[in-house]
Amino acid sequence: MGPGPSDVASSVLRAMSQPLVGHLDPVFVNMMEEIKTMLRVVFQTKNEMTFPVSGTGSAGMEFCFVNLIEPGDDVIVGVNGVFGNRMVDVAERCGARVTKVESEWGRIIDAQQIREALQKVPKPKLVAIVHAETSTGALTPVEEISKLAHDAGALFLLDTVTSLGGCPVKIDEWQVDAVYSATQKCLSCPPGLSPVSLSARAMEVATRRKKKVQSWYLDVNLLSSYWGQERVYHHTAPISMNYALHEALRLVLHEGLEKRFRRHEENHLMLKRGLSEMGVGLASQEGHQLWQLNAAKVPEGVDDAKLRKRLLTEHNIEVGAGLGSLKGKIIRVGLMGETSKREKVEKFLAAFRAIAKP
């Protein structure tokens, strides 16, 4: 019940352990097409360039920036937790001039803050925010910020590592130009792949670059020939990880997105209610709290490390620690994908009550 990897269904583990075929084998090529099709449904997009990058979520983040940014480009990044800061670092390594828009950890990035930043930096190449901040449990609304970015002529980039598969992510409706996620959160697949999607507008920027993409491994101009119809060998795709993702996506679609989101919401509300009855609140902003990641405040006088250790050793429950300015102040309880279950919430609340009740 930490911030990921989440529990993985046994059928996903079974799929992953099937014998290997080649990365250009017709069986695998067919599977690649099915993965792309299922990812489009999950991302709610028609983007042709939708596929899993052969690395973990941070590789997907880097994929988006290296393909879209050239040295000297202005970039606005919303920072309200660990992953906003990571985007700043990645963008700067691409040579971007980064303007940070900061919120207190636990709070969202407000559209008004982006509006103000655009007055100082009126023509950015890109505006980037984190949809669901795994480090704080805050869910930033997307639509107005996307509109502001586009009105300024910028591309809009969204981190959906923790949101995808756990709450609505609407890439086309929200006009997101570049998005990355990860397999080990609400898709409940082992870590190792990063689903990404680029809009036609983003692809145009990537294909018309002046300078080659600084990463060969993540260059979408090369990857599109392997994941597209040409099937030109680029790198050897992680075959087994793709078997796993194929089955994990099948399970997501079998449950249905709406039903899955409702499940995540209900279990979150049950956890929140139970904690509240013990006088324990969430550290994330009211009205913008993630269903899949709950930043429970550590009660006064309780040592968070001891609390986590007792949860693990006495109750076999792993949760995450607070990071950065929330270190020692919260524990992070994940209810992601297969881990978002009523009985898990009950078990956690009973354990928490036994250990931490004032």
Place this chain on the structure above:
Amino acid sequence: MGPGPSDVASSVLRAMSQPLVGHLDPVFVNMMEEIKTMLRVVFQTKNEMTFPVSGTGSAGMEFCFVNLIEPGDDVIVGVNGVFGNRMVDVAERCGARVTKVESEWGRIIDAQQIREALQKVPKPKLVAIVHAETSTGALTPVEEISKLAHDAGALFLLDTVTSLGGCPVKIDEWQVDAVYSATQKCLSCPPGLSPVSLSARAMEVATRRKKKVQSWYLDVNLLSSYWGQERVYHHTAPISMNYALHEALRLVLHEGLEKRFRRHEENHLMLKRGLSEMGVGLASQEGHQLWQLNAAKVPEGVDDAKLRKRLLTEHNIEVGAGLGSLKGKIIRVGLMGETSKREKVEKFLAAFRAIAKP
């Protein structure tokens, strides 16, 4: 029997499908240490910085270049196949000025060619060659080239994607400063990780850079805190892939390196003899032929695509096509790791005889 992925032992598939633990869980941290220790044995090195990069072999290639190269550095790269050309592309994307040392595909890079290049470019930052060219089946001797590089004050980089685990790779004895490999060749593990090792000298270059490493995901200065003793969260490691690599390495060491190399040699010689009896030679340079990847010349009047298709559909044997200047002229028969078996060679020879015998 293609150029990889090779067959994977059932115990490796079983290990890969074990339930997930967290990427900072003590059980996983202990496994990381064991993987590092076993990799050092396989690479025949004492290098502290020896671990698997969370990406496929090409990510390992990029890891080596992005950490060691800064814009404007001179680099000498041996090019005698696909992967030498890939190194040139990757190095140039890091801002290197690259001098290519080219050999005909199928031939090795000769130390004399490097000596001549060093007369034109006397102070390169790095000299890089491919040990075992998967595209041609040639094995370039390392020691003299390594010495020439060091005499010129350069670092020496070696691609061991196809050699590691199939023939001797002696990182310390050969004084290799940076090396990368892949899991899906002679280690017989699914693709998805790239074992790498950096010498103390290479680490000094990486830590004393003027400019930040252009890739956040592959920055060894950050990765060393996660794979080292601090265990600072960097990215979520591909847990299941590391389970698989742990078991695959255990099998390699259980067999023993010398015995494993002898097996690869014997099966290669048996294949070569069988082909020779049919009047079929290997396209790679005599005296420098890889044991694990055999570039069999396509007999006169035989269409290589039809030959490969009949091998696959009539005999259930997958082999690789020729690439670049060898396209249509060779088929690539892999005898890597679990695939290097006497009965596989026999089966292949019988099938080849049935289809292609003049």
